[in-house]
Amino acid sequence: MKDIWSLHEADLVPVLGICLGFQSLCLHHGVPIKRLPYPLHGQVHQIATSSRDLFDQIPRIEVTLYHSLYANVEMSGFAPESQVNELDFLAWLSLGDSDRSTQIPMAVKHQSKPFWGVQFHPESCKSETQACKKLLQNWWRMALAFNKVAGREGYGSSPEAIISPQADTSSFPTIAYEMHRWTSSTSKRSAYRSFGWRPDGAETISELFNRPGAPTVLFNSEGRFTTISIPSSGSWRLEYSVKLQKVSLYQLGGDHRVVEEKITVGQLWDALRYLMDMKKVTHGSDQSPFWGGFLGYFSYELSLSGLPHSNQSSSFGGSTSPDGSSNKISLEDPPRCQLALSTCGQDDSASGWLDQASELIQRDQHESETEGADSDFMNPILHQAVFSFPQEADYKNRIAACKAELEAGESYELCLSCETTITLPTASTDSGKASFPWSLYKRLKKYNPARFSAFANLGNTKIVSSSPECFLNWDREDTLEMKPMKGTVRKTPDMTLEKAKEILASTKEMAENLMIADLIRHDLYGICGSGGVHVEKLLEVEDYGRVYSMITHVKGKIHPEAPGYSVRHMPQLKSSNMAVHGLTTLQRCLPPGSMTGAPKERSCMHLQTIENRKRGIYSGVMGYLDLGGGGSFSVMIRMAFTHSSTADQDTQQVWRIGAGGAITTLSTAEGEWQEMLTKLRTVDTIFAPFDVSGESR
Ligand SMILES: C=C(O[C@@H]1C=C(C(=O)O)C=C[C@H]1O)C(=O)O
Numbered sequence: 100m101k102d103i104w105s106l107h108e109a110d111l112v113p114v115l116g117i118c119l120g121f122q123s124l125c126l127h128h129g130v131p132i133k134r135l136p137y138p139l140h141g142q143v144h145q146i147a148t149s150s151r152d153l154f155d156q157i158p159r160i161e162v163t164l165y166h167s168l169y170a171n172v173e174m175s176g177f178a179p180e181s182q183v184n185e186l187d188f189l190a191w192l193s194l195g196d197s198d199r200s201t202q203i204p205m206a207v208k209h210q211s212k213p214f215w216g217v218q219f220h221p222e223s224c225k226s227e228t229q230a231c232k233k234l235l236q237n238w239w240r241m242a243l244a245f246n247k248v249a250g251r252e253g254y255g256s257s258p259e260a261i262i263s264p265q266a267d268t269s270s271f272p273t274i275a276y277e278m279h280r281w282t283s284s285t286s287k288r289s290a291y292r293s294f295g296w297r298p299d300g301a302e303t304i305s306e307l308f309n310r311p312g313a314p315t316v317l318f319n320s321e322g323r324f325t326t327i328s329i330p331s332s333g334s335w336r337l338e339y340s341v342k343l344q345k346v347s348l349y350q351l352g353g354d355h356r357v358v359e360e361k362i363t364v365g366q367l368w369d370a371l372r373y374l375m376d377m378k379k380v381t382h383g384s385d386q387s388p389f390w391g392g393f394l395g396y397f398s399y400e401l402s403l404s405g406l407p408h409s410n411q412s413s414s415f416g417g418s419t420s421p422d423g424s425s426n427k428i429s430l431e432d433p434p435r436c437q438l439a440l441s442t443c444g445q446d447d448s449a450s451g452w453l454d455q456a457s458e459l460i461q462r463d464q465h466e467s468e469t470e471g472a473d474s475d476f477m478n479p480i481l482h483q484a485v486f487s488f489p490q491e492a493d494y495k496n497r498i499a500a501c502k503a504e505l506e507a508g509e510s511y512e513l514c515l516s517c518e519t520t521i522t523l524p525t526a527s528t529d530s531g532k533a534s535f536p537w538s539l540y541k542r543l544k545k546y547n548p549a550r551f552s553a554f555a556n557l558g559n560t561k562i563v564s565s566s567p568e569c570f571l572n573w574d575r576e577d578t579l580e581m582k583p584m585k586g587t588v589r590k591t592p593d594m595t596l597e598k599a600k601e602i603l604a605s606t607k608e609m610a611e612n613l614m615i616a617d618l619i620r621h622d623l624y625g626i627c628g629s630g631g632v633h634v635e636k637l638l639e640v641e642d643y644g645r646v647y648s649m650i651t652h653v654k655g656k657i658h659p660e661a662p663g664y665s666v667r668h669m670p671q672l673k674s675s676n677m678a679v680h681g682l683t684t685l686q687r688c689l690p691p692g693s694m695t696g697a698p699k700e701r702s703c704m705h706l707q708t709i710e711n712r713k714r715g716i717y718s719g720v721m722g723y724l725d726l727g728g729g730g731s732f733s734v735m736i737r738m739a740f741t742h743s744s745t746a747d748q749d750t751q752q753v754w755r756i757g758a759g760g761a762i763t764t765l766s767t768a769e770g771e772w773q774e775m776l777t778k779l780r781t782v783d784t785i786f787a788p789f790d791v792s793g794e795s796r
């Protein structure tokens with residue numbers, strides 16, 4: 100930045116420094132930068148202005164602050180309202196009470212050069228929009244006026260990108276063609292049969308088609324639609340190991356062929372985009388958001404490896420595992436429709452798979468395993484469960500380590516987490532082994548019903564999830580939505596929604612959610628560009644079964660002709676296929692901001708050091724990629740998962756549950772420990788040998 104402030108007279112360009120940019124401008128002109136008594140991250144304050152220059156017609160304004168340092172004007176020996184060296188201060192925040200307040204400078208202009216700076220963040224969604232627009236217009240007008248005088252007219256008319264992310268230069272992976280050949284989807288139409296409503300729901304239907312232990316994914320989206328995969332002979336599974344940088348395709352039926360290739364994470368995304376585009380489906384039931392495609396998950400470590408400065412050769416382990424089966428069942432709840440669907444042409448023939456499936460569903464009187472039978476089989480195993488819980492002192496030390504980084508201004512907010520493991524013997528029979536994860540899922544679904552309940556049995560990985568949090572949904576036209584959650588209160592008999600709202604209205608909780616809301620907006624601006632992002636709901640408290648949570652809802656629109664800065668260099672994005680844009684949004688917006696903290700990349704880096712473990716599937720995302728163009732992914736929280744190699748599968752199984760919460764400078768160790776336990780309890784309860792409809796321990 101120093102180079103900008105030192106430009107020669109003839110080369111001067113108008114500058115508006117924001118936050119660090121403001122501080123740099125002050126420092127360069129001899130104003131010392133000091134640490135504030137406490138960081139002001141994500142806090143909204145009213146500031147006083149001089150009503151002139153940048154603040155012409157803006158006497159006061161409410162703005163969001165994200166700083167822990169400040170320009171110490173008093174220390175340089177000048178009274179607040181005066182001019183310091185060549186700088187003219189234009190706005191102030193009063194910190195502390197009225198008789199002992201300190202004035203913190205909030206805006207500055209250079210007296211002769213076209214340099215301005217503001218300490219606050221005009222781009223935050225809690226900074227007053229109209230006033231900030233006015234401020235930017237004021238700056239723009241003055242910048243153009245300067246250019247006119249300096250003979251630089253025309254400079255402002257076609258702004259050029261100064262910063263653009265590095266292009267991904269790796270070549271197109273040949274395995275993409277193999278994936279294309281393997282895909283049994285042959286039709287541009289998703290054929291379907293609808294059938295009468297069965298009150299016993301998704302689990303029973305899944306049991307009808309997927310025998311215990313069969314590769315199965317069941318995913319509930321927004322508490323409305325359940326999608327169940329039903330592997331056919333042409334189905335296959337894709338698995339990517341970040342550690343080995345290797346993709347493997349497994350045929351689920353037929354001769355169980357396996358193909359492997361070394362590719363980078365960037366190439367994996369390219370391959371998925373290619374396949375979704377080549378196999379695009381244009382027609383299907385207008386009742387179903389899913390017309391066929393992939394179901395699966397992306398782990399946290401895979402997400403990390405896509406960050407701009409990640410060291411890809413470091414030892415991230417993790418995998419993505421979409422399941423490419425082509426037959427699916429789609430259910431809607433509250434019941435309006437139930438469909439069997441397929442994009443494989445021959446399934447649609449008379450007495451083909453679709454006819455057989457709907458006949459089976461209508462004829463079969465199978466009932467989901469009764470609760471009693473379930474506990475008889477589960478309890479002897481659960482009785483032998485060995486829980487390894489996080490240690491309180493250890494977790495509190497990590498909270499302290501987070502707070503030290505926050506105080507040092509290294510991060511605004513860190514979503515700390517820890518892991519509980521449950522080691523159990525495996526069932527003594529093969530059928531018991533095969534049924535255990537599914538029975539566990541049914542217990543979880545009953546104990547903690549959630550908008551994104553899900554189950555997966557993919558290779559060695561099993562997932563049972565009761566996630567309440569939407570990461571990203573996109574439709575088949577042009578709309579993306581993200582709904583980050585932050586701020587959690589445990590539901591108890593005397594905790595009402597009203598009380599939870601009061602608790603979550605504190606400066607601490609609001610800042611916690613607001614900083615993630617701003618981060619998610621930033622992620623989406625990178626895709627949608629200026630004007631393409633809109634906040635539908637900000638900081639609203641809602642009932643999520645066993646907890647109350649605060650959520651924000653951000654929407655973005657894809658404009659293929661005017662993409663955001665983080666996708667501008669990707670030529671394939673001129674595509675009109677929303678599946679391509681959805682995948683790119685996933686690629687660019689992972690890992691979920693609500694699970695990292697802000698700013699994202701720096702926070703991830705510190706968390707890796709502080710947590711010192713691999714999160715695995717916890718903090719990743721799970722969902723579906725629809726060949727019709729849409730997609731839906733939840734954040735992998737309130738879930739348990741296990742990876743077993745066949746060797747140890749015979750004797751024992753280890754299930755992992757992650758839980759945590761966002762740490763800010765206003766967090767208390769006890770409060771955060773309790774919050775982590777509240778979240779853990781929504782899942783670990785199902786490993787206790789009793790009827791899970793009862794209250795938690
Ligand atoms: C970290 C977890 O949850 C995340 C943290 C939340 C919070 O800090 O309030 C809320 C929802 C999630 O984004 C978890 O469930 O383990």
Ligand SMILES: NC(=O)CC[C@H](N)C(=O)O
Nearest residue numbers: 118119165166167168508
């Ligand atoms: N948001 C920022 O640019 C932060 C600037 C600086 N690190 C501070 O905390 O004051």
